[in-house]
Amino acid sequence: MHELELIQELKNGNEQAFKFLVDNYQDRVYNTIISIVQNEQDAEDVSQEVFIQVYKSIHSFKGESQLSTWIYRIATTRSLDLLRSRKSKKRFAFVQSLFGKNDELTIDPPDFNHPGVALEKKEDARILAKAISRLPDNQRIAFTLNKMEDLSYQQVSEIMETTVSAVESLLHRAKQNLRKDLEKRL
Amino acid sequence: MKQSKQERIDQILNAWDGAKRAEAPAFFYTRLKARMEKGSENPVKSWLFKPAFVVAALVIVIIINVFIYLQPATPSTITSFDDETSIQSIAAEYNLSDNVLEEINQ
Numbered sequence: 583m584h585e586l587e588l589i590q591e592l593k594n595g596n597e598q599a600f601k602f603l604v605d606n607y608q609d610r611v612y613n614t615i616i617s618i619v620q621n622e623q624d625a626e627d628v629s630q631e632v633f634i635q636v637y638k639s640i641h642s643f644k645g646e647s648q649l650s651t652w653i654y655r656i657a658t659t660r661s662l663d664l665l666r667s668r669k670s671k672k673r674f675a676f677v678q679s680l681f682g683k684n685d686e687l688t689i690d691p692p693d694f695n696h697p698g699v700a701l702e703k704k705e706d707a708r709i710l711a712k713a714i715s716r717l718p719d720n721q722r723i724a725f726t727l728n729k730m731e732d733l734s735y736q737q738v739s740e741i742m743e744t745t746v747s748a749v750e751s752l753l754h755r756a757k758q759n760l761r762k763d764l765e766k767r768l
Numbered sequence: 769m770k771q772s773k774q775e776r777i778d779q780i781l782n783a784w785d786g787a788k789r790a791e792a793p794a795f796f797y798t799r800l801k802a803r804m805e806k807g808s809e810n811p812v813k814s815w816l817f818k819p820a821f822v823v824a825a826l827v828i829v830i831i832i833n834v835f836i837y838l839q840p841a842t843p844s845t846i847t848s849f850d851d852e853t854s855i856q857s858i859a860a861e862y863n864l865s866d867n868v869l870e871e872i873n874q
Contacts (some may be wrong), residue, residue, distance in 0.1 A: 604797050612792035626793055630800050637804070698788035706783035713780075729784045757781065764777045 585649050588699055592640045604633055607650070610731065611657045614700070617730040618661040618722065620694035628664055632657045647740055654731075654741045658723050665719070696730075713763045721756035724749055 583591070583602055590686050591599030611632050616625035643652055694715075699707040704736045716723055719741070727738045728749075771779075793799075 593786075601797060604800060608792040609789050609794050612796075613790040616790050625790075626796070626799075629792060629796070630803055633800055634804060694783070696787060697790045699784065703783045703787075707787070708781045710780050724859070730787065731789075741806045760781060761777055764780055765773070768773060768776060 586645075589640065589643065589645065589649060589754075592637075594702045599638060603636070607653055608633075610650070611653060612655045613725065613729055615661050617696060617726045618658065619664050619667040620715060622697075624664060628660050629657075629761055632660055635660070642694060651737070654727070654733075655743070658727070658741065662719055662723070698730075709764070709767075710760070713760050716763060717756055721752050721759065725756040725760075728753060 583599070588599055592603065593768065603687060608627055612625055612629045615628045615632070616622060619628060634651065636653060643649070647655075693708050694711045695704055695708055696711065714725060717725065723742060724738055727733045727741060728735070733741070735746045735749045735753075737748045742749065
């Protein structure tokens with residue numbers, strides 16, 4: 583099914599078209615999200631929310647970008663929303679602990695192992711994932727889309743609604759920050 | 769031969785290279801449809817209904833009520849009373865009774 587035809591069928595509420603869309607994009611969406619949020623359960627929840635949003639807001643899609651760009655954009659935005667909500671929950675738990683209302687320690691999520699990484703690289707990938715989780719949001723998104731989804735700088739810039747040179751700069755800074763972080767911890 | 773620290777860092781930085789794309793869990797579409805049919809993206813849990821907001825709203829309403837209750841009688845009511853009496857006195861002064869008005873109309 584061609585993209586324009588697919589979009590039109592989605593706008594008409596065609597369920598088969600929606601299934602076709604999910605079948606074609608679910609791995610791309612899930613892989614992007616799991617690489618950012620670094621948790622399998624959260625990744626599935628957020629992936630579902632992405633497709634629900636696509637279904638509900640397809641009428642507002644004007645076709646100014648490719649459908650895949652739009653879907654990646656929703657996926658990254660939703661992932662960042664989850665990271666922010668995690669951070670605010672952590673802050674709230676910290677404030678509660680100051681007032682003695684929450685004696686439980688805030689537990690950091692367990693170390694993440696990306697399911698697509700080869701066995702001999704698992705340990706290194708785990709260390710890398712931990713370092714990536716400490717990157718600023720935009721560097722994290724640019725690095726993940728480029729490395730895990732193998733997207734070009736041009737595609738990443740369209741998803742992040744910025745310029746190619748800005749993406750180059752983000753990736754350069756991300757690599758520098760990762761290097762500094764690893765130097766401190768190794 | 770012992771690996772230098774820089775080589776080790778490079779090795780870690782390249783750990784995601786060549787990784788396969790993670791696949792969505794089995795029956796993803798079925799679970800997605802079930803969630804959509806359930807009716808809502810998230811359980812209906814608007815921020816308006818969060819206990820903190822409900823309590824804050826109640827406190828604000830109570831404070832406004834207490835504030836209004838404790839206010840002394842406002843001058844505006846006195847003014848309106850004054851206005852009414854002064855109109856009556858003017859009407860009396862110019863002898864504007866109902867009979868006079870009827871005569872004028874005839």
